[in-house]
Amino acid sequence: MNAASKKILIADDDSSVRLVLSQAFTRLGYQVRATGNATTLLKWVTDGEGDLVVTDVMMPDENVFDVLPRIRKERPKLPIIVMSAQNTLLTAVNAADAGAFEYVSKPFDLDDVTAAARRALSRPADTEASKAQARAMRDERLPLIGRSAPMQEVYRTIARLVGADLTVLILGESGTGKELVARALHELGRRRDGKFVVLNLAAVPRERVEVELFGRGEGDNGRLVEADGGTLFLDEIGDMPLDAQTRLLRVIDGTEPVINPKTGRRPNVRIIAATNRDLRGLIQQGLFREDLFFRLNVAPVRLPPLRDRAEDIPDLARTFLLRAAREGLPAKTIDQSALDRLKSYPWPGNVRELENLMRRMCALYAEELITARIVDRELQDHTPAVRSEEGPVTLSTLVERHLASHFADQPDGVPPPGLYDRVLQEIERPLIQLTLSATRGNQVRAAEILGLNRNTLRKKIQDLGVEMTRGRR
Template identity: 45%
Template sequence: MNARQGQLLLVEDDSAIATVITAALEDEGFGIVRCQSIAERDRQLASGQFDAMLTDVKLSDGDGLATIASVRDHAPDMPVIVLSAQNTLDTAVRASDSEAFEYFPKPFDLDELVRAVRQAAGDRGEASRAPEPDAIEGMPLVGRSQAMQGVYRMITRVLRNDLTVLVTGESGTGKELVAEAIHQLGSRRTGPFVAVNAAAIPADLIESELFGHEKGAFTGAIAQAIGKFEQANGGTLFLDEIGDMPAEAQTRLLRALQSGRIRRVGGRQEITIDVRIIAATHRDLAPMIASGAFREDLFYRINVVPINVPPLRERREDIGVLSRHFLAEAVEDGLPRRQLAADALAALEQREWRGNVRELRNVIYRLALMSREDVIDAASLVDIIGTDTLAEGTGRGEGNPIATALADWLERENPPEGTLHASAIAALEKPLIEHALALTGNQLRAAKLLGINRNTLRKRISDLDIEPDRFCRPLGR
């Protein structure tokens, strides 16, 4: 056993967890006083001195997290470490708001807990204080998996500062929702949240979008325009898909981040701006830096705090809670109230979900719209959405709707020599458009993804007899 490190108060009514924690911390030289209720905790605090406290949230006589304020009456400087099986963003933020030294969702890594206790007992009185946020009901991030707990913990660590955050993850994982959560729960929540998608803006217009322009700065600039930086002044600027930003715009962005000042296109006056930057990308920036496609100095400027959002296939245990969340959301949007049978949920959990949470949401909305029954079972699910159209396929291309369409076409057609390319493109247009609608959830984003005009997309949808409601979320979302 190590030398005496300090006295700890453990508030935990699960005997098995308490035994494991006690053994680990006693091996580190800590003395442990264990209690199982809020009332017993308060008696111990009134009669003794402790270097740190570890507390569960759900206790037999109340919410251990909600009563931390009363702990401060007895020990205002004592660090508190929160343990919880209620593994939501709500709990993580409540722990941060209550001045908790650290938050650990169950099950937790025992070594990490021991390190946190050592730091808390050694840094007594240095626990950071979070601002008092507005109500956090309606936070869009959903999930209780271990993978999401890491995201929640990182979010809570950047709420009290203006450090630049880089959110990475595959398309559809919810990177913008992470940015919104940081803004809505952070110190800039009363300011504007302005989002700009670098991939959706033509390269020759992106500088004007970011920094604004003066009248006459270029052809078509008939009036002065305020850019996203100025619009976000005092708040948060979310730069989505920053990996798609043109090189010249990267240079101007870096200069703005370094100096805190911008200049409108065609302007001479520098404007001081006060914004928090949150950037996001689905790309791997390392090879882009190596090839010169992305500035290394800009990467270091935006990658102060990295947050990686896991793909849905790495958090399959969240599919159930996400599905129920989207079914409830669909009711708010005017769709019928539906439930998922156990076999339907099991089928959803086996899908590949290459479109991640965005794809799951679209599928749930489609089920809510198309189902004839209030309880959707596996057979109904297959009737409505088919087998896993995005699953890993075989060499023939099974699972991918575009590859499958091409394979089927090649088997049944024998195009004349010299017409294969044009004929194949025509055969693939319908599944390609349907796939874009399913991935994006609406026609405007599908048009941007395909690189065509929205009116052109509408005409092709009509000409090809595509039913967009099968793939798109309801209007108004």
């Protein structure tokens, strides 16, 4: 590429930014023309000037997102690099939707901008396949992927919350990307320089939850202190024992005596919680504190299941193939018949199940092109057997479906250690709670109904954190 034959158009209302970029591109041998408004940029493009546009979003006369459709109409192959100080997920997605070649957040690294310019000016002619690949490369840099209406609503919610420091509750089925949303809220927010600390309550034995959260003292400070100045993400909050819920409520209220020994002050932590369970249903069963729910549910974010945004599946599938190739798996492409098959599948494991499927096909098949035949074979081999719809659904069927999600939820398809005990607790706790409710807290009667020794029942009530229901006086 002969740099001297290429002209770069720069648009930014900050004269210092225009100067820095103009000097950098001139040193690299490019012709440069710069302006401080969108109207002039659009005139230059309409007149046929420029081989690349580098523009800020917020201009004095117009928002560049309102101008980009006109530029794309006039010059559909003209590459555009969008810059913005409004570093939100919604801005990045809008840039991708508008057809920007690259999105750069401000303050920017000059080397990143010049490298993006080189890539833009040296790219091959567009074909449908190259457009799809370019979109996958853009999407790979986004924390969340998808342009469907349900996901646009998620992006708008995130954009409203990144500038605040509110407690957030993320609701959604397993595998919808709840941790990705939590990370986006942290990394785009005011606490981005602090730690993002994760505690998955479903993967921690119930008797260890308080220790993990609050520590033992004497140098073992727990996740709450570790997240001081940053964000604490409590995944699967619905699995938190009642005693730990009470202490967490006191933390939020500021009455729990937790001190960071390094600072001598209470930890300053933003709490983001997530669950795939019906917390209101757990409240009715006495398994979740209603006051804690209201404190966590200050700003809810609801993630749609993948089956409700099937139009996002092609972009997701291509991006996962690209990621797999970058991580050392064989590079693959996917044809339209395979994408159509993926869009018709119900995805009980949601986005995580789709990502695991794409990795598996990369690893197990020699073909470079993934077709509907390959997809059908994999979906048939890894979908739990469907029971007859005649007659009532058995408990065994429901348990099998639930257990399948434990495996589909994991990045490598394998749950963390302790699955047997966790599953037993999930069954035992509501069973004992409902039996005690039915007997109005009469443990002798409950033990008889359950077929347990009374001492065994008493120990299970204590170990499982079952809230007692008192009889009427």
